[in-house]
Amino acid sequence: MTAATHSDVLVIGGGLMGTSAAFFLRRQHRRSVTLLERELIGRQASGTNFGNVRRQGRDLAQIPLANRARAVWGRIKGLLGEDLEFVPHGHLRVCYTEAQAAVLETYAREVGPLGLELKLFTAEGLRRRWGIFSNEIVAGSLSPRDGHANPRLAGPAFARAAQRDGARVVEHAEVLHVERDGGGFVAHTAGGTHHGEQLLVCCGAWSNRIAAVFGERVPMEARGPQMGVTEPLPYAIGPSIGLSSPIETEGLYFRQIRRGNVVFGGGLKGPALTDQIRAYVTPDNTLRQLRELRRFVPAFANVQLIRVWSGIEGYTMDWAPVVGASATTTGLYYAFGFNGEGFAIGPGVGEVMAELIATGATSTPIEAFSIGRFVKAAQRAA
Amino acid sequence: MSLAPRMVVVGAGPAGVRAAQALVEAGVRPVLVDEGQRDGGQIYRRQPEGFTRSYARLYGSEADKAARLHRDFDALRGRIDYRGNTLAWNITSNELHVVHGQHTATVPFDAIVICAGAVDRLLPVPGWQRAGCYSLGAAQIALKAQACAIGARTVFLGSGPLLYLAAKQYVEAGAGVVAVLDTAPSARSWAAISGLLARPRLALRGLAMLRTLRRAGVPLLTGVHPLAIDGDSEEGVSAVRVRDARGIEHRFDADAVAIGWHLRAETQLADLARCEFVFEPQSRQWLPRIDADGRSSVKGVYLAGDGARILGADGAEAAGRLAALAALADLGHSTGAALYEKAAAESRRTLQRMDRFRSGVISAFPWPHEHAAALPDDTVVCRCETITAGELRRSVGELGSREVNRAKAFSRVGMGRCQGRFCGHAGAEIVAAAAGVPIESVGRLRSQAPVKPLVMNAREVQA
Numbered sequence: 001m002t003a004a005t006h007s008d009v010l011v012i013g014g015g016l017m018g019t020s021a022a023f024f025l026r027r028q029h030r031r032s033v034t035l036l037e038r039e040l041i042g043r044q045a046s047g048t049n050f051g052n053v054r055r056q057g058r059d060l061a062q063i064p065l066a067n068r069a070r071a072v073w074g075r076i077k078g079l080l081g082e083d084l085e086f087v088p089h090g091h092l093r094v095c096y097t098e099a100q101a102a103v104l105e106t107y108a109r110e111v112g113p114l115g116l117e118l119k120l121f122t123a124e125g126l127r128r129r130w131g132i133f134s135n136e137i138v139a140g141s142l143s144p145r146d147g148h149a150n151p152r153l154a155g156p157a158f159a160r161a162a163q164r165d166g167a168r169v170v171e172h173a174e175v176l177h178v179e180r181d182g183g184g185f186v187a188h189t190a191g192g193t194h195h196g197e198q199l200l201v202c203c204g205a206w207s208n209r210i211a212a213v214f215g216e217r218v219p220m221e222a223r224g225p226q227m228g229v230t231e232p233l234p235y236a237i238g239p240s241i242g243l244s245s246p247i248e249t250e251g252l253y254f255r256q257i258r259r260g261n262v263v264f265g266g267g268l269k270g271p272a273l274t275d276q277i278r279a280y281v282t283p284d285n286t287l288r289q290l291r292e293l294r295r296f297v298p299a300f301a302n303v304q305l306i307r308v309w310s311g312i313e314g315y316t317m318d319w320a321p322v323v324g325a326s327a328t329t330t331g332l333y334y335a336f337g338f339n340g341e342g343f344a345i346g347p348g349v350g351e352v353m354a355e356l357i358a359t360g361a362t363s364t365p366i367e368a369f370s371i372g373r374f375v376k377a378a379q380r381a382a
Numbered sequence: 383m384s385l386a387p388r389m390v391v392v393g394a395g396p397a398g399v400r401a402a403q404a405l406v407e408a409g410v411r412p413v414l415v416d417e418g419q420r421d422g423g424q425i426y427r428r429q430p431e432g433f434t435r436s437y438a439r440l441y442g443s444e445a446d447k448a449a450r451l452h453r454d455f456d457a458l459r460g461r462i463d464y465r466g467n468t469l470a471w472n473i474t475s476n477e478l479h480v481v482h483g484q485h486t487a488t489v490p491f492d493a494i495v496i497c498a499g500a501v502d503r504l505l506p507v508p509g510w511q512r513a514g515c516y517s518l519g520a521a522q523i524a525l526k527a528q529a530c531a532i533g534a535r536t537v538f539l540g541s542g543p544l545l546y547l548a549a550k551q552y553v554e555a556g557a558g559v560v561a562v563l564d565t566a567p568s569a570r571s572w573a574a575i576s577g578l579l580a581r582p583r584l585a586l587r588g589l590a591m592l593r594t595l596r597r598a599g600v601p602l603l604t605g606v607h608p609l610a611i612d613g614d615s616e617e618g619v620s621a622v623r624v625r626d627a628r629g630i631e632h633r634f635d636a637d638a639v640a641i642g643w644h645l646r647a648e649t650q651l652a653d654l655a656r657c658e659f660v661f662e663p664q665s666r667q668w669l670p671r672i673d674a675d676g677r678s679s680v681k682g683v684y685l686a687g688d689g690a691r692i693l694g695a696d697g698a699e700a701a702g703r704l705a706a707l708a709a710l711a712d713l714g715h716s717t718g719a720a721l722y723e724k725a726a727a728e729s730r731r732t733l734q735r736m737d738r739f740r741s742g743v744i745s746a747f748p749w750p751h752e753h754a755a756a757l758p759d760d761t762v763v764c765r766c767e768t769i770t771a772g773e774l775r776r777s778v779g780e781l782g783s784r785e786v787n788r789a790k791a792f793s794r795v796g797m798g799r800c801q802g803r804f805c806g807h808a809g810a811e812i813v814a815a816a817a818g819v820p821i822e823s824v825g826r827l828r829s830q831a832p833v834k835p836l837v838m839n840a841r842e843v844q845a
Contacts, residue, residue, distance in 0.1 A: 231799055283477075287840065287842065290838045301837075304838070305832060
């Protein structure tokens with residue numbers, strides 16, 4: 001059976017970016033929307049990431065976008081009818097060295113004027129407040145209003161809410177080819193053709209397949225985050241906690257969910273097979289994470305790991321995402337390449353993209369994330 | 383080939399021991415990794431050191447086979463790298479990752495024969511999360527390994543040969559057996575197993591088990607519909623309620639219940655090795671695809687015993703040997719290839735016979751999938767995460783899952799410690815019924831490492 005659909009906006013990619021953009025396009029701008037998803041909504045980076053709702057630690061250029069996203073997270077229950085297990089119990093960064101403590105201090109000073117107030121802790125202060133860290137920890141920085149949520153639920157919940165508001169969401173609709181169609185676009189799938197006046201591409205690590213059609217290939221590689229979860233423990237840890245370190249192999253973050261399990265990730269990434277749509281956790285990475293977890297919180301030594309998982313994330317050459325309008329093609333927009341930290345800002349990206357697509361402008365500064373920067377970089381190099 | 387091939391066998395049950403033995407015969411020294419404290423696997427589980435029960439007492443009609451397997455294993459000890467109490471927690475294309483206590487290690491291989499065995503196939507029953515509810519296998523292990531009963535008054539509920547065997551062993555051990563409650567209709571009794579002719583001795587043993595139970599005055603009900611395991615969170619199990627084939631409700635006071643519906647293959651390691659799986663319609667479960675000799679879809683990975691097909695111990699012995707020799711032959715090992723040439727035809731015939739019987743057992747003691755699909759909404763399906771049938775159905779109805787991994791993502795069924803080993807089959811039936819689609823279309827839960835929980839203190843020992 002083949003079908004032909006016509007919408008104001010065609011969204012390709014059913015992750016958190018695409019579903020939240022579709023939702024806000026309907027809810028705030030009454031645009032007709034068709035979203036095409038190759039397999040199931042929220043399966044890859046959107047559904048398998050750590051679940052940080054974190055502004056702290058982001059590049060300063062991302063803070064306005066992150067603040068806007070945080071505001072959406074605060075209204076999430078009212079918007080979607082479910083809370084996605086969002087808990088605003090804070091995000092804490094700690095470190096092993098005085099040099100890194102100085103980095104935390106500088107960051108706190110710089111990010112404050114952008115509307116993110118951080119609270120610095122000494123080792124003693126951390127001990128009094130949480131009492132779980134090893135003696136190696138020398139300092140910390142808390143963002144009290146950040147938190148964490150359940151990534152498995154987020155994309156699908158936005159998609160359902162968008163559908164309730166009248167968006168068309170089509171799963172198992174792999175886009176075989178995209179081309180211009182008059183002033184708009186048409187996407188061909190095995191099940192039919194889908195026309196849109198405007199097109200939003202948010203296919204995560206696969207986005208270059210479409211961006212390349214419009215001459216805008218982004219230097220990006222696919223990698224798999226290495227995630228794990230422990231057996232349930234008595235609920236005791238409110239904030240999401242991460243180690244701040246320039247050493248990639250000791251990278252680590254964890255959070256405890258209400259039912260008691262500790263979810264963790266960080267450190268080296270694993271292989272991501274984009275053609276097979278599978279990513280794996282390597283045994284070496286798991287063992288390294290266990291070692292770092294024991295070092296970080298000694299009491300974890302006696303806890304059991306029950307499961308690991310991965311997904312596929314897109315990492316750009318300059319570690320900044322691609323968010324905004326095409327530099328080559330009118331009516332074309334992008335939101336991808338979030339470098340393993342897209343979840344927290346996802347709903348904000350959705351709201352901003354909807355605003356940009358519907359009105360031609362957005363009140364949130366996103367110029368730094370324009371896809372045009374890669375074209376300029378390539379020209380400079382040439 | 384210039385170097386001896388690096389061969390690894392996982393599991394020291396009937397399949398694993400015979401695989402290791404075949405490798406030794408061919409002049410290879412394999413690594414044999416086993417979770418158990420001692421060899422023998424589940425069926426021929428050896429009692430702990432210091433226990434002195436006789437083979438006849440422990441293994442009944444199978445005493446000779448158990449003794450033979452143990453004796454042969456003991457003879458192999460100096461010629462294999464045996465690693466007991468060791469869990470294979472993960473696998474890559476050429477390395478097995480193991481943990482012994484807190485010590486992790488990596489075992490490289492050219493070929494691996496996975497003989498992971500089977501575990502009870504469980505159907506949730508309202509109240510099965512209560513203390514005092516065990517699987518049939520666990521009830522039997524308590525007896526075999528520790529000479530303990532799971533209760534003073536035990537109800538046996540389920541279907542399959544193990545239901546009767548475990549109950550009979552309890553009776554013979556002097557433990558109180560309140561009732562044996564079989565969900566299979568009586569028309570399909572032991573005598574009616576269509577594969578009877580394939581293994582007459584085994585079917586006759588089934589009839590003898592029934593006689594033992596009847597002589598002991600144990601009520602035997604067939605065609606029952608499990609209603610509930612009554613009790614409370616303080617005292618655990620207090621009674622088992624079922625409805626019989628005529629619609630009459632029965633209540634049996636008990637302090638323990640053992641449940642199980644035949645067996646399910648332990649396939650996590652094969653899954654982590656990225657073996658292909660196929661749906662087996664008769665037993666309604668996904669099994670790794672293997673050829674007649676145990677070759678999986680992945681080069682260098684061989685599967686044998688109940689972890690690949692539930693053929694029972696005799697079949698496992700034949701399959702273990704055949705798979706190990708096939709592995710050597712495929713590696714171009716000349717002695718191994720010669721042994722393989724000699725043994726293959728006979729082993730395959732044995733396995734075909736076992737397979738006819740397997741098929742007979744499945745139709746005699748069917749997996750009562752309709753009970754799973756009809757479980758009341760408040761029944762706990764996933765015990766690890768305490769998720770009810772109603773919550774799982776909500777992930778289908780309200781949230782739109784049409785596939786078990788999606789239902790897992792939304793509901794957490796299968797996300798816990800057991801990763802769906804115990805709730806996965808019933809969960810799939812619930813999802814399929816709620817979605818109104820055939821069971822094979824909802825797929826199977828993807829396994830993730832670790833195969834079983836791994837303590838965070840696990841660390842590599844430098845060799």
